[in-house]
Amino acid sequence: MTTPGGQLPAADPEAAKACCAAGYGADAVALLLGPSYHPGGAALTRRLARALGLGPGTRVLDVASGQGTTALLLAREFGCTVAGIDLGARQVEQARSAAAREGLGHLATFSVADAEDLPFEDGSFDALVCECALCTFPDKSRAAAEFARVLVPGGKAGITDVTVRGGRLPEPLTGMAAWVACIADARSPEGYAGLLEAAGLAADRPEDQSPAIARMLDQIEARLAVLAMAAPDALASAGIEPAAVRPYARTVRAEISSGTIGYSLITARKPQTSTTQPSRPTAGGTRP
Numbered sequence: 113m114t115t116p117g118g119q120l121p122a123a124d125p126e127a128a129k130a131c132c133a134a135g136y137g138a139d140a141v142a143l144l145l146g147p148s149y150h151p152g153g154a155a156l157t158r159r160l161a162r163a164l165g166l167g168p169g170t171r172v173l174d175v176a177s178g179q180g181t182t183a184l185l186l187a188r189e190f191g192c193t194v195a196g197i198d199l200g201a202r203q204v205e206q207a208r209s210a211a212a213r214e215g216l217g218h219l220a221t222f223s224v225a226d227a228e229d230l231p232f233e234d235g236s237f238d239a240l241v242c243e244c245a246l247c248t249f250p251d252k253s254r255a256a257a258e259f260a261r262v263l264v265p266g267g268k269a270g271i272t273d274v275t276v277r278g279g280r281l282p283e284p285l286t287g288m289a290a291w292v293a294c295i296a297d298a299r300s301p302e303g304y305a306g307l308l309e310a311a312g313l314a315a316d317r318p319e320d321q322s323p324a325i326a327r328m329l330d331q332i333e334a335r336l337a338v339l340a341m342a343a344p345d346a347l348a349s350a351g352i353e354p355a356a357v358r359p360y361a362r363t364v365r366a367e368i369s370s371g372t373i374g375y376s377l378i379t380a381r382k383p384q385t386s387t388t389q390p391s392r393p394t395a396g397g398t399r400p
Contacts, residue, residue, distance in 0.1 A: 125250035145332065148181050150244035151375045152324035156272055157182050157243065158189070163379050164239050164270045166190045173197070173237045173262060175227045176245030180207025180220065187219035197225035228254045235264045242271045247298040256311035263382045269313060272321065274298040275374045284363050301376040313380035322374035329368065333361055
């Protein structure tokens with residue numbers, strides 16, 4: 113990973129994917145974010161599950177499943193059968209271990225796979241979830257097309273993600289670190305809905321969940337302050353420099369306060385009957 117403000121990897125999608133996989137497998141992320149890596153945590157995951165109508169026996173694909181927190185919640189509390197995929201081999205192993213510890217291995221399985229090239233047959237899942245990850249995929253349109261392809265007719269996709277409205281972000285929020293932090297290539301709520309619509313899904317009206325991202329930033333700053341006083345060696349071992357993180361966090365907070373950065377929950381349904389196959393466009397959505 114590079115420092116905040118480093119050059120964006122738009123010309124090298126594989127480098128972007130590798131950086132995200134490495135970043136979310138790093139000890140630093142676990143130290144600052146805790147068990148849930150997305151704004152809203154378990155409460156927003158439950159809200160998403162209810163919006164999708166998940167229940168016992170529902171076959172769910174969790175895209176970018178990380179350490180398995182979301183997949184295990186869906187298996188444990190909703191009785192779903194969940195397949196989690198992630199690009200990070202370390203995260204997949206952590207998720208498998210967590211499933212074994214909880215005795216949920218019969219409901220939740222995990223594998224290394226790319227969201228832009230899902231290793232599943234057409235119509236394999238009743239539902240799909242993707243929390244705070246679509247924003248990091250270099251080819252979002254291709255990922256959305258894959259989402260549509262693997263859903264059964266009538267199946268539902270649900271995403272929660274960082275949103276960015278308006279014009280250009282400040283320079284510290286346009287580099288590689290901001291990409292990994294879900295900001296640099298985030299879209300507006302309408303932009304994400306447009307990606308899903310272009311893939312052949314009928315999107316519902318986005319649900320604003322912006323207070324969740326402000327609370328997550330509060331949590332990160334509180335953890336940083338406590339660790340800086342009580343466990344500076346742990347921060348140093350994880351490569352975290354509080355003096356470098358604090359101004360970055362202040363910049364993010366200013367953009368949240370102005371309404372430029374937010375968070376949304378978006379659901380979409382695959383039509384029961386469709387005469388067209390989703391295409392695989394390469395252009396991303398818009399940031400109106």
